[in-house]
Amino acid sequence: EWSHLRSDGTQVPVETMFTLITIRGENHIHVTWRDITERKLAEEALRSSEEKYRSLVDSLPIGLYRYTPAPEERFAMVNKALVKIHGSSSAEELMSQPVARLYANAEDRENLWRELESKGFVAGLEVQLKRKDGAIIWGSISGRVIKNAKGVIEYFDGSVMDITERKKAAEQRMEMERRLLHSQKLESLGVLAGGIAHDFNNLLAVVLGNLEVAADQIRQVPAAQECVVKAVAAARRAAALTDQMLAYSGKGRFVVKALDLSVEVEENLHILRASISKNVALDLHLEENLPPIYADEGQIQQIVMNLITNASEAIGENTGTITINTGVTHCTAEDLQRSQIEEKPEPGDFIFLEITDTGCGMDEETVKRVFDPFFTTKFTGRGLGMSAVLGIVQGHEGALEINSEQGQGTTIRVLFPVAEPPEDLPVAEVYEPEAEQQAERPKLDAWSGTFLVVDDEAPLRELGSKVLGRFGFDTITASDGQEAVEIFEEKSNEIVAVLLDLTMPRMDGVAAFEAMRRIKPDVKVILCSGFSEHEAKQRFSGQGLSGYVHKPYRITTLREEIEKVMKGKGNLT
Numbered sequence: 001e002w003s004h005l006r007s008d009g010t011q012v013p014v015e016t017m018f019t020l021i022t023i024r025g026e027n028h029i030h031v032t033w034r035d036i037t038e039r040k041l042a043e044e045a046l047r048s049s050e051e052k053y054r055s056l057v058d059s060l061p062i063g064l065y066r067y068t069p070a071p072e073e074r075f076a077m078v079n080k081a082l083v084k085i086h087g088s089s090s091a092e093e094l095m096s097q098p099v100a101r102l103y104a105n106a107e108d109r110e111n112l113w114r115e116l117e118s119k120g121f122v123a124g125l126e127v128q129l130k131r132k133d134g135a136i137i138w139g140s141i142s143g144r145v146i147k148n149a150k151g152v153i154e155y156f157d158g159s160v161m162d163i164t165e166r167k168k169a170a171e172q173r174m175e176m177e178r179r180l181l182h183s184q185k186l187e188s189l190g191v192l193a194g195g196i197a198h199d200f201n202n203l204l205a206v207v208l209g210n211l212e213v214a215a216d217q218i219r220q221v222p223a224a225q226e227c228v229v230k231a232v233a234a235a236r237r238a239a240a241l242t243d244q245m246l247a248y249s250g251k252g253r254f255v256v257k258a259l260d261l262s263v264e265v266e267e268n269l270h271i272l273r274a275s276i277s278k279n280v281a282l283d284l285h286l287e288e289n290l291p292p293i294y295a296d297e298g299q300i301q302q303i304v305m306n307l308i309t310n311a312s313e314a315i316g317e318n319t320g321t322i323t324i325n326t327g328v329t330h331c332t333a334e335d336l337q338r339s340q341i342e343e344k345p346e347p348g349d350f351i352f353l354e355i356t357d358t359g360c361g362m363d364e365e366t367v368k369r370v371f372d373p374f375f376t377t378k379f380t381g382r383g384l385g386m387s388a389v390l391g392i393v394q395g396h397e398g399a400l401e402i403n404s405e406q407g408q409g410t411t412i413r414v415l416f417p418v419a420e421p422p423e424d425l426p427v428a429e430v431y432e433p434e435a436e437q438q439a440e441r442p443k444l445d446a447w448s449g450t451f452l453v454v455d456d457e458a459p460l461r462e463l464g465s466k467v468l469g470r471f472g473f474d475t476i477t478a479s480d481g482q483e484a485v486e487i488f489e490e491k492s493n494e495i496v497a498v499l500l501d502l503t504m505p506r507m508d509g510v511a512a513f514e515a516m517r518r519i520k521p522d523v524k525v526i527l528c529s530g531f532s533e534h535e536a537k538q539r540f541s542g543q544g545l546s547g548y549v550h551k552p553y554r555i556t557t558l559r560e561e562i563e564k565v566m567k568g569k570g571n572l573t
Contacts, residue, residue, distance in 0.1 A: 004033065013040045063160035069145075069153045070113065073099040076155060085139070085162050087132035104128035104136050116145050116156065126163065137164045200238065201530035205552035206459040208235050209467060212555045239552050256294050256534065261351050261416070262286040262326045264300050275305065276312035279319045287327040293351050293416040299392045306389050307355045307412055314359025314410060325354040331399070331415065339399035339415075340371055340390065350399070350415040357411075362404040370402070389414075449496030450474040454484040454512065455528070456504040464499050464528075467555055471562065481507030485515040492520045497546070497565060502529040502536070510539050517543065524565050528553065 004014040012035055019030040063082030067075045075095040086102065088094040103109040108127035115122045121144040129139045143158020215228045265272075265286055273282065311322045329352050336344045362370065371390040393400045393414055404410035451473045453464040458479070465475040476491065478484035481504050488495060498516065502509040509527065516523045526547035527536050533548050547561045 001036065012037055063139075063162075064158075065160070066155050066157045067099050068155060075099060082160060085129075085131075085137070085160060087135075102129050104130045112141060116143075116153075120145050122158070126167075129160075137162055138167045139163065201551040202457050202460060204235055204239050206457075206463055208232060208239070208552045209463040209555065211235065213466060213470070235552070256296055258292040259295050259297060259300060260290050261293060261300070261353055262288060262290050264297065265304060265324060265326060265353070268301055268304060272304065272308050275309055276322065277315065277317075279317070280312050280315050281321045283321050283323040285323065285325045290326065290328060290351055291349070291418045293396075293418065295396050295416060296392075299396075303389050303392055303414060304353065304355075306386065307353075307414075310386065311355055311357035311359060311410070314357050314361070316359065318359075320358040322358075323354075323356040325352070325356075327352055328418070329415075336399050336415075338401050340402060341394050341398075341400055343394065343397075345397050345399055345415075345417055349418040351418060352413055352415050354411065354413045356409065358409045361406045361408045361410055363406045367402060367404055371400075448472070450476055450491070450494045452476050452478065452484060452488060452491075452495045452498040454478045454481065454498060454504070454509070455501040456480055457501075460501070467558060468499070471559065480504045481509060481512030481515075484512050485519075488516050488523075489519050492516075492523070495523075497524040497526065497562070499528050500525050502527060502531060502539070513540065513543065513545070526561055526565055 001013060001015050003011045006012055015034045015036045017032040017034075019032070021028050021030050058080040060079065061081055063085045064077075064079040065075055065082055066077040067073055075097075078091050078094050080091070083089075083091050083094050086094050088097075100106075100109060105128055112122060112125060112127065115125065121142075123142045125141045127139055127141060129137050131137060140161040140163045141158055143156055145153045146155040146157055148154050211228050211232045215225055215232070218224045218228065265284070269282075269284075276282070308322060308324075315322075329350055331347055331350050333344070333347045336347060339345075371386050390400060393416075396416055398417065399415040401413040401415075402410065451464075451468045453461050453468065453475050454477070455461050455464065456479055461477040461479070465477060468475050473496075476487055476495070478487055483506075484498070484500070485507065488498070500509045500513060504512075507515075509529070513525055516525065524546045526549060527540070527545055528549050528551060529536060530551040533550065536545065536548050547565045549558050549561050
């Protein structure tokens with residue numbers, strides 16, 4: 001091919017062919033010229049079209065490719081986006097790789113070809129792909145097969161979108177939704193448990209109070225008194241059950257003070273050993289001189305007891321070991337994400353209690369439900385022990401981790417923050433029952449006057465009136481806060497103190513107390529509630545509440561609280 005100059009001076013591309021021929025014994029060269037202008041124009045148009053196509057294909061943000069079918073499965077074409085997705089340095093490098101190597105799972109590749117062979121196309125098939133650096137990413141594949149005239153597949157033309165970030169976002173959204181649903185479920189169950197416990201406490205207060213009065217009146221009838229004592233013991237066990245329900249709801253009784261976690265475990269070893277099977281050994285690793293945690297002693301003991309009991313039951317009749325560890329550890333935000341409690345504490349130093357057993361362990365589904373109220377794997381269980389542990393730890397702003405494998409045992413780690421004592425509970429004012437017991441107790445009949453008993457439950461009003469009458473007081477009753485305020489406004493000079501419920505219709509205890517304080521600033525009010533003293537302090541903070549008794553209360557407990565209040569020692573908040 002060359003360019004030929006025409007007579008008019010224009011250049012035209014020509015194709016020249018030289019042929020050697022012999023004529024009458026002489027050699028001649030036969031020359032043929034052909035104008036190939038049209039062909040050149042067509043070739044240029046094709047080249048331009050291919051460049052436009054390549055430019056368009058390479059500018060697309062999604063990966064495009066063509067590859068041959070199995071068994072070769074080799075790339076015939078890839079664009080720049082696919083090269084970038086794979087992490088190759090060039091199209092040539094990527095095309096030198098067998099297509100099968102790009103799939104992280106052989107099953108994904110098989111599913112793709114199964115779809116192609118049955119339908120002839122795929123749309124949005126999500127597969128895991130392997131990058132050049134070994135990283136696993138998610139890809140969405142779409143495409144169709146190209147067949148020849150005989151119906152045989154020659155190529156697979158398709159596209160790949162990197163959907164890794166989309167998958168991560170979807171997983172995060174699902175996790176957030178799961179946590180939200182779990183949190184709402186726990187909140188609902190907490191409200192339910194707290195409400196049930198509150199109603200039970202009101203009923204038990206009536207039962208126990210009247211049983212104590214009856215026991216006092218039949219001292220001379222031993223057989224009858226023995227029956228009453230047994231009934232009281234059963235009612236106390238029922239009260240312990242409601243305490244566990246309140247602990248789960250976060251409204252249990254709290255008396256906060258500085259505790260050494262190792263000392264708490266050591267001091268209760270005799271109880272712990274008595275609560276486990278004889279074929280189970282205790283292995284202790286308790287760190288000495290731990291920084292204090294500020295917690296409720298009774299509830300810490302309940303945590304240890306519940307976890308040890310569960311560990312022992314997991315071992316069952318087999319021989320096994322329960323290992324108890326305590327110590328100090330630093331937890332990052334990432335560490336605390338493993339906590340079973342939705343509200344995560346701030347990162348920092350924590351005191352840990354870790355209990356490991358060699359028992360039967362749990363499967364994944366059981367682990368998910370182990371802290372749900374009323375869930376149990378035991379035939380005779382009530383399903384409140386572990387949920388109470390969760391509620392107590394949550395109430396102490398701690399964290400709780402669990403690791404278990406079926407047949408391999410379980411490890412539960414409870415974390416309590418190393419913290420300063422609460423501002424509303426100075427160390428000097430932390431619960432000191434010994435000091436109260438040593439104080440001289442005056443006789444109640446040294447006082448006179450009227451007690452206002454306020455409760456929306458008629459049996460509790462009757463019980464309060466009966467008990468206070470035995471102490472020598474006159475009583476007036478009110479069925480809610482509004483009625484109590486009306487009575488107090490009329491008879492505030494006669495009323496020496498008020499026994500006040502917290503949760504009531506029309507006007508609750510907090511609003512009633514505020515109204516009474518406006519009428520008589522130095523009014524003496526003893527709160528009587530099934531909720532915790534800690535919560536009472538929060539609700540009545542700075543208002544001068546005189547005293548507190550927890551439902552169901554013992555008559556002696558109420559008497560001691562009244563003595564303290566009447567002596568002027570009853571500034572609870």
